Every structure is written in C-alpha cells, then in structure tokens.
Amino acid sequence: MYEKFQSLLDKTNKTPYQVSKDTGISTATLSSWKNGVYVPKADKLMILAKYFDVPIEYFLEE
Secondary structure (H helix, E strand, O other): OHHHHHHHHHHHOOOHHHHHHHHOOOHHHHHHHHOOOOOOOHHHHHHHHHHHOOOOHHHHOO
C-alpha cells in the first residue's frame, strides 16, 4: 500500500508532512505504514483516497 501512496506523493509533488497537515493523519502513522508496522484502516484509506482524488480501490488492489 505504501508504494501506491508514495507514487501519489511523487505525482502530486507533496510530502508526507503536507499530507499529514492537510488530512489530519499523523506523520507517525504514515511512517508506520512505510515501515510495515501498521496496516492502514479503511477510514484512513478513505481520507487519502478523497485527498488524492482516487477511488479507495486504488489502495486495496495488489
């Protein structure tokens, strides 16, 4: 999942910090996703999907 998130960051020229400020998802949570410590919950994925204007399925597909 984090690879897709990173791809969206690259496409939109955003940083995890910017996304955190804009969405309310903490940078610690984003970092935990990156490190595989934490799997994002559906509510957080929905926030990111709306933020990046992609369907939630974007994050759920392999």
